[in-house]
Amino acid sequence: MPENNNTPHLDNIFTAYTSGGPLATPAGAAAAQHVARRRRTTRIVAAGVLAIAVLAATPAIAATWTTPNPPAPPADTPTPTTPTPSNSTTPTATPSPSVTTPTAAAPPDGRISKEQLGNTTLDLPEWPEYLKEHCPAGRVKFSDGTAQLAPESELRITISEVVHADLDQDGAKETAALINCSGIELGESRVLAFDRYASDTIVTMGLVTGHTGDIAWIRGIRAKGTAVEVEVLDAAGEGVVAGFAQSQWRAYSWSGKGFVQSGGPSAFPPNPRVTDLSISGGDVQFVPDGADTATGTLRLTISNQGPQRATDPYLRVDLPAKVTITSLPAKCETSKTPSGTRYRCWLPALAAGADSVVNLPLSAPQSVLGGAQPSQWYATIVWGFTGTETGDGEGWPYPEPDGAEGDNSAKGNLLPAP
Amino acid sequence: MTVSMPGPGDTREEPPPTVAEDTGSVVDSFEEFYAATFQPLLLQLYAYTADIDHAHDAVQEAFSRAWPRWNKLVHYDHPAAWIRTVAMNVTRSRWRRLRAARAHARFRHDDTTEGPSPDRVALAHALATLPEKQRRAIVLFHIADLSITEIATQEATTTGTVKSWLHRGRAALATALSDPGTEETNA
Numbered sequence: 282m283p284e285n286n287n288t289p290h291l292d293n294i295f296t297a298y299t300s301g302g303p304l305a306t307p308a309g310a311a312a313a314q315h316v317a318r319r320r321r322t323t324r325i326v327a328a329g330v331l332a333i334a335v336l337a338a339t340p341a342i343a344a345t346w347t348t349p350n351p352p353a354p355p356a357d358t359p360t361p362t363t364p365t366p367s368n369s370t371t372p373t374a375t376p377s378p379s380v381t382t383p384t385a386a387a388p389p390d391g392r393i394s395k396e397q398l399g400n401t402t403l404d405l406p407e408w409p410e411y412l413k414e415h416c417p418a419g420r421v422k423f424s425d426g427t428a429q430l431a432p433e434s435e436l437r438i439t440i441s442e443v444v445h446a447d448l449d450q451d452g453a454k455e456t457a458a459l460i461n462c463s464g465i466e467l468g469e470s471r472v473l474a475f476d477r478y479a480s481d482t483i484v485t486m487g488l489v490t491g492h493t494g495d496i497a498w499i500r501g502i503r504a505k506g507t508a509v510e511v512e513v514l515d516a517a518g519e520g521v522v523a524g525f526a527q528s529q530w531r532a533y534s535w536s537g538k539g540f541v542q543s544g545g546p547s548a549f550p551p552n553p554r555v556t557d558l559s560i561s562g563g564d565v566q567f568v569p570d571g572a573d574t575a576t577g578t579l580r581l582t583i584s585n586q587g588p589q590r591a592t593d594p595y596l597r598v599d600l601p602a603k604v605t606i607t608s609l610p611a612k613c614e615t616s617k618t619p620s621g622t623r624y625r626c627w628l629p630a631l632a633a634g635a636d637s638v639v640n641l642p643l644s645a646p647q648s649v650l651g652g653a654q655p656s657q658w659y660a661t662i663v664w665g666f667t668g669t670e671t672g673d674g675e676g677w678p679y680p681e682p683d684g685a686e687g688d689n690s691a692k693g694n695l696l697p698a699p
Numbered sequence: 700m701t702v703s704m705p706g707p708g709d710t711r712e713e714p715p716p717t718v719a720e721d722t723g724s725v726v727d728s729f730e731e732f733y734a735a736t737f738q739p740l741l742l743q744l745y746a747y748t749a750d751i752d753h754a755h756d757a758v759q760e761a762f763s764r765a766w767p768r769w770n771k772l773v774h775y776d777h778p779a780a781w782i783r784t785v786a787m788n789v790t791r792s793r794w795r796r797l798r799a800a801r802a803h804a805r806f807r808h809d810d811t812t813e814g815p816s817p818d819r820v821a822l823a824h825a826l827a828t829l830p831e832k833q834r835r836a837i838v839l840f841h842i843a844d845l846s847i848t849e850i851a852t853q854e855a856t857t858t859g860t861v862k863s864w865l866h867r868g869r870a871a872l873a874t875a876l877s878d879p880g881t882e883e884t885n886a
Contacts, residue, residue, distance in 0.1 A: 291869055291872060291873060291876075294818075295822075295842060297818055298742065298842065299742055299842055301816060301819065303738050304742055304751065304754075304815055305741060305751060305755055305815075307733070307734075307737040307738070307741075308755070308759050308803060308806035310729055310730045310734070310762065312759065312803070312806035313733070313762035313766060313803075317763045317764070
């Protein structure tokens with residue numbers, strides 16, 4: 282114990298501090314869960330909104346192509362296609378790595394290893410606005426593949442992958458690097474291209490791509506001819522359930538001024554795992570069916586407002602203690618909760634635009650229903666849920682479309698017999 | 700596929716878990732855990748920050764982060780310690796504070812609370828005058844009820860250092876509380 286002879290009254294003050302009443306009204310567990318769920322979906326939704334703009338803009342960008350050997354323009358439909366960048370005219374005089382002093386005639390070797398790149402000073406373009414005060418830009422010194430604004434910074438830059446290709450078609454290869462600046466729950470990934478001057482100085486060619494349009498994360502890069510192919514995802518972040526994100530390889534090529542998409546799909550199709558489910562139901566009127574018991578029917582209407590078919594809707598119904606469902610749907614589990622019973626049911630697939638009514642016959646002792654406050658039922662509907670109660674990386678359900686979460690739960694009263 | 704982000708989703712801010720033996724007992728629900736631990740955690744965070752809104756948002760933020768991991772956290776010896784550490788970390792970074800406020804401020808029930816009592820305000824404000832380590836030690840020892848050994852483990856230091864923080868912190872706190880500038884109560 283610390284000595285406290287100089288502060289004898291402190292213990293009383295601490296006791297008073299901790300023993301008083303509540304400090305503030307809690308926002309509630311549901312609010313905390315809501316924020317966690319919102320975070321999962323924000324990126325996906327933002328990407329979906331922007332996808333249309335990209336579709337419209339990409340052909341215009343492709344039209345500015347100025348090299349004599351234009352790669353194929355990007356597909357204008359979201360159907361994944363095989364990227365077809367042109368590489369047939371690439372000069373074959375690739376410099377050997379052993380050439381350390383390029384002659385005046387030879388283009389400088391722009392192949393920079395991941396280790397070299399990660400232990401030098403690079404010119405990095407600005408990060409998006411929300412990351413500017415956390416991710417260094419301009420002249421940034423890297424050490425062991427990472428860079429930070431300050432040692433205790435929340436976010437840091439990491440060079441995760443490096444590939445080499447003759448991006449500017451000068452006969453020597455340049456370097457494309459997958460770089461991200463990220464911290465807890467948040468981050469941006471981008472692909473940058475680097476070259477060398479004859480003086481051996483590393484120079485930044487430019488940004489190949491980042492989180493533009495519907496790109497929520499970049500998972501990998503590879504060289505393909507004079508293009509760099511980028512594996513992009515439509516969803517990212519903590520809580521995105523396994524199997525949810527879609528991925529595509531998109532190709533980007535140097536136009537002489539900057540990088541433009543030159544192959545692969547230009548947009549993601551709608552994510553087949555996002556659809557708008559809803560649930561509704563009214564109060565349950567119980568009627569006596571014996572000396573002490575009463576029965577009623579909880580009628581729940583589950584709707585799929587689209588746009589996708591929900592393959593495995595998952596219904597959860599919470600009932601107070603001693604109120605039971607006497608006939609359950611085919612695939613259900615029952616568990617105890619602190620306040621009663623939880624029924625978890627996997628329902629048949631529901632097509633977009635379809636409704637389904639679930640009638641749950643209830644039974645309860647009349648004494649349970651007659652309290653001063655009416656007892657309540659509470660039900661939620663989601664899908665893609667694989668079975669764990671509160672969810673983790675594997676068990677979370679698929680997210681709802683933006684703003685469509687409000688109708689995924691319903692509640693009502695359990696009214697005693699008159 | 701689960702997206703592998705080197706940063707997001709990593710756990711470097713989180714305390715190492717201490718896994719309890721599975722006793723086969725009924726697992727508490729997240730809601731029940733929240734109901735039981737919110738007020739004590741809020742008191743600890745308010746003492747640590749002297750700002751009721753920051754404290755509230757930080758605790759909510761920690762619960763939000765706990766929920767996706769609840770299946771793991773529930774097996775820890777002290778899941779509330781995880782929440783407290785995450786919440787304290789949230790308050791220590793301006794960026795995380797802003798992020799937590801953006802996420803959680805609209806869920807606060809500001810209209811239904813009177814705010815902290817004058818006694819509590821006085822203690823929190825006096826604590827706010829202490830150096831961070833001393834304040835943290837005092838909050839953990841006197842309000843979160845951790846032992847000196849537990850604090851030393853959590854802060855990766857020796858019990859002697861913790862005792863020294865507590866000793867100096869208590870002295871400074873006594874001074875701050877008797878300073879007319881911060882004395883707001885007749886307790």
